[in-house]
Amino acid sequence: MATLRTKNRMLLLGASLGTASLVLTGCGAGSSGGGEGGSEAGEFSFLTNVENTTISTELETLASDQCKTAADAMPLKVDTVPQTNLDQQLQLLAGQGALPVQFAAGNAPALTKELAGSGNVLDLEATLTDLDVIDQIEPAAIDTIKALYGGFNVLPYQYNVEGVWYNKQLFAENNIEVPQSWDDFVAASESLKQSGVTPLSASGEQGWPLTRLISGYLFSDLGKDALQKVADGEAKLTDPEYVEAAAQVASLGEKGYFGEGVGSIDYDTAINQFLTGEAGMLYMGSWVLANFNDEAANQIGLDNIGFMPFPKVEGGSGVDNQYAANVGLPMAISQKAYNEGTGEWLKCISENYGSSALGNQGSISGFKVNEEVDVDPLTQTVQETISSTSESVLWFEALFDTQATTASQTNAAPLVTGSMSPEQFMETVQSALK
Numbered sequence: 001m002a003t004l005r006t007k008n009r010m011l012l013l014g015a016s017l018g019t020a021s022l023v024l025t026g027c028g029a030g031s032s033g034g035g036e037g038g039s040e041a042g043e044f045s046f047l048t049n050v051e052n053t054t055i056s057t058e059l060e061t062l063a064s065d066q067c068k069t070a071a072d073a074m075p076l077k078v079d080t081v082p083q084t085n086l087d088q089q090l091q092l093l094a095g096q097g098a099l100p101v102q103f104a105a106g107n108a109p110a111l112t113k114e115l116a117g118s119g120n121v122l123d124l125e126a127t128l129t130d131l132d133v134i135d136q137i138e139p140a141a142i143d144t145i146k147a148l149y150g151g152f153n154v155l156p157y158q159y160n161v162e163g164v165w166y167n168k169q170l171f172a173e174n175n176i177e178v179p180q181s182w183d184d185f186v187a188a189s190e191s192l193k194q195s196g197v198t199p200l201s202a203s204g205e206q207g208w209p210l211t212r213l214i215s216g217y218l219f220s221d222l223g224k225d226a227l228q229k230v231a232d233g234e235a236k237l238t239d240p241e242y243v244e245a246a247a248q249v250a251s252l253g254e255k256g257y258f259g260e261g262v263g264s265i266d267y268d269t270a271i272n273q274f275l276t277g278e279a280g281m282l283y284m285g286s287w288v289l290a291n292f293n294d295e296a297a298n299q300i301g302l303d304n305i306g307f308m309p310f311p312k313v314e315g316g317s318g319v320d321n322q323y324a325a326n327v328g329l330p331m332a333i334s335q336k337a338y339n340e341g342t343g344e345w346l347k348c349i350s351e352n353y354g355s356s357a358l359g360n361q362g363s364i365s366g367f368k369v370n371e372e373v374d375v376d377p378l379t380q381t382v383q384e385t386i387s388s389t390s391e392s393v394l395w396f397e398a399l400f401d402t403q404a405t406t407a408s409q410t411n412a413a414p415l416v417t418g419s420m421s422p423e424q425f426m427e428t429v430q431s432a433l434k
Contacts, residue, residue: 042073042074042075042341043074043075043076043077043101044070044071044074044075044076044077044101044102044341044342044345045077045079045100045101045102045337046059046076046077046078046079046100046101046102046103046331047079047080047081047089047090047093047099047100047102047103047104048078048079048080048081048103048104048329048331049080049081049082049083049086049104049329050080050081050082050083051082051083052083052104052328052329054157054158054357054361054363055157055158055329055331056078056080057361058157058353058356058357058360058361058363059076059078059349060076060078061356061360062348062349062352062353062356063075063076065356066348066351066352066356067345067348067349067352069344069348070341070344070345070347070348071345073341073344074341074342074344074345077100079100083107086104086106086107087106087107087108087111090103090106090111090115091111094115094118094120097336099115099120099334099336099337100334100337101333101334101337101338101342102331102332102333102334103331103332103334104329104330104331104332105149105154105329105330105331105332109148109149109150112149112153112154112330112332113149113150115332116149116150116151116153116332119335119336120334120335120336121153121154121332121333121334121335122153122332122333122334122335122338123151123152123153123335124152124153124154124155124333125142125151125152127333127338127343127346128346128350131343131346131347131350132347133346133347133350133351135368136350136351136354136367136368136370137156137350137366137367137368138156138159138366138367138368138386138387138389139389139390139391140159140161140323140325140366140386140389140390140391140392141156141159141325141327141365141366141367141386142156142366143390143391143392144156144159144325144326144327144366144392144394145327145330145366147228147392147393147394147398148326148327148394148398149330153332154327154330154331154332155330155331155332155333155349155366156327156328156330156365156366156367157327157328157329157330157331157353157357157365157366157367158327158328158329158330158363158364158365158366159325159326159327159328159364159365159366159386160285160286160287160325160326160327160328160364161285161286161323161324161325161382161385161386161389161392162212162283162284162285162286162310162323162324162325162326162395163283163307163308163309163310163323163324164179164185164281164282164283164307164308164309164310164311165274165281165282165283165284165288165292165305165306165307166178166280166281166282166305166306166307166308167274167277167279167280167281167300167304167305167306168303168304168305168306169277169300169304170192170195170197170277170280171188171280171306173195174191174192174195175191176188176191176192178306178308179308179311180311180312181311181312181313181314182217182220182248182311182312182313182314183314184311185311186252188280188281189252189255189257189280189281190255190257192257192280192281193255193256193257197277197278197279197280198257198258198259198273198278198279198280199257199258199259199279199280199281200252200257200258200259200279200280200281200282200283201258201259201265201270201271201273201274201278201279201281201282202258202262202265202270202282202283203265203266203267203269203270204258204262204263204264204265204412204413204416204417205263205264205265205266205267205413206266206267206270206409207408207409207410207411207412207413208395208396208397208408208409208412209267209270209283209284210249210262210412210413210415210416211395211396211397211408211409211412212283212324212395212396213249213252213283214245214246214249214396215227215245215324215393215394215395215396216283216310216324217244217245217248217249217310217313218242218245218396219310219318219322219324219393220310220311220312220313220316220318220322221241221244221245221313221316221317221318222241222242222316222317222318223316223317223318224318224319224322224391224393226242227394227396227398227399228399230242230399230430230433231399231400236430237426237427237429237430237433238423238426238427238430242426243422243423243426244422246415246422246425246426247422249415249416250415250416250418250421250422250425252416253415253416253417253418254416254418258416259273259279262413262416262417263413263414263417270282271284271288271291271297272297274300275291275292275297275298275299275300276299276300277299277300283310285324285326286364286382287328289362289364289378289379289382290362292305292378293362293376293379302376302377302378303377305378307378307381307382307385309321309322309323310322310323310324318393319391321388321389322389322391322392322393323385323389323392323393324392324393324394324395325392325393325394326394326395326398327366333346349367350367351370352370353365353367354366354367354368354369354370355369355370355371355373358373358375358379358383359371359373359374359375362375362379364379364382364383364386366386368387369383369387396408397409400429400432400433401432401433401434403432403433403434404429404432404433404434406432407428407429407431407432408429408432411425411428411429412425
């Protein structure tokens with residue numbers, strides 16, 4: 001990766017949480033015409049959700065610049081569909097043999113796996129290897145995609161790593177070293193509490209910022225496959241070693257490390273607590289960089305924010321510097337619609353998207369950054385973290401069905417406030433798993 005020149009500026013991060021609704025082209029998802037692949041002859045047709053404009057905007061930029069040759073031969077055609085209708089539309093188009101050349105993956109990995117099994121999704125590992133651009137994808141992004149989708153079959157236009165953000169000034173004032181282990185993390189939390197600061201800001205209303213701590217402990221203690229074993233039926237959340245992870249997180253709540261009223265704190269409030277200096281640490285994904293770069297909201301200053309991986313459980317099977325990660329809204333390529341023109345597009349995207357998206361929109365992707373880009377130091381840190389990481393893990397609910405996900409996230413606050421025991425919490429989630 002090229003060295004990134006640092007420069008403070010506003011970050012416009014197009015993450016999976018993006019809510020803009022600009023429609024880049026006309027008529028809705030089914031409008032791209034007939035023919036195999038659902039596109040007119042020679043079109044690089046692209047179906048995405050209407051809420052996410054980052055990727056399509058950047059592809060249009062590439063089409064007029066670095067990828068102009070590919071676009072002249074195979075023009076970009078963007079169609080949109082609401083996120084809530086995406087799965088239904090993909091299933092309909094697949095049944096008609098009319099999937100566009102490129103399309104947003106479904107709302108759950110299971111649909112993409114199903115489409116891949118029926119021959120509708122291109123094997124990107126083989127294809128990008130043949131195009132000699134497989135090295136343009138960050139290894140950590142490929143690792144995350146394989147864990148979620150069972151193979152490298154979606155493109156990482158967006159890539160988020162998760163970890164603990166901390167207030168450097170508060171750490172310095174309280175003589176706290178950056179925690180390397182779980183015990184260090186607990187000790188740092190106690191020091192912050194004694195200084196009158198909330199150690200950990202988290203949204204109990206959302207639930208998942210708390211369950212992320214459970215999965216972080218599990219992966220560090222039991223290893224990367226801890227939750228895959230649960231999904232495969234080889235282990236249960238009610239097994240003692242799994243309950244221990246819930247107990248450790250519950251203990252943080254029992255000691256008051258989440259502050260008052262964690263169960264009613266929403267997402268924005270949790271971030272604001274950190275950015276106003278009321279809290280010393282925040283577990284969150286790199287999409288939060290958009291908030292950090294909001295000068296009106298960030299009262300502690302961008303230079304005062306540090307980032308570290310989930311603390312290691314001493315004696316655990318996890319590896320050092322292992323980050324939970326996701327790929328935002330990933331995109332698949334139709335195997336049936338693939339042709340030489342698609343290959344030219346894929347080669348150009350692989351070589352240029354990382355630098356272009358980072359420079360134009362501050363959007364971090366799973367593509368390598370091959371040109372110098374002006375970014376703030378914290379964004380640079382995250383990008384370098386991604387580039388130096390070869391292995392990632394998922395999050396607590398990543399392999400759960402909807403019912404279990406709901407059970408997990410709605411009961412996370414009762415777990416840390418003491419109204420539900422660790423055993424009860426894990427039993428409730430385990431019982432909800434299909």
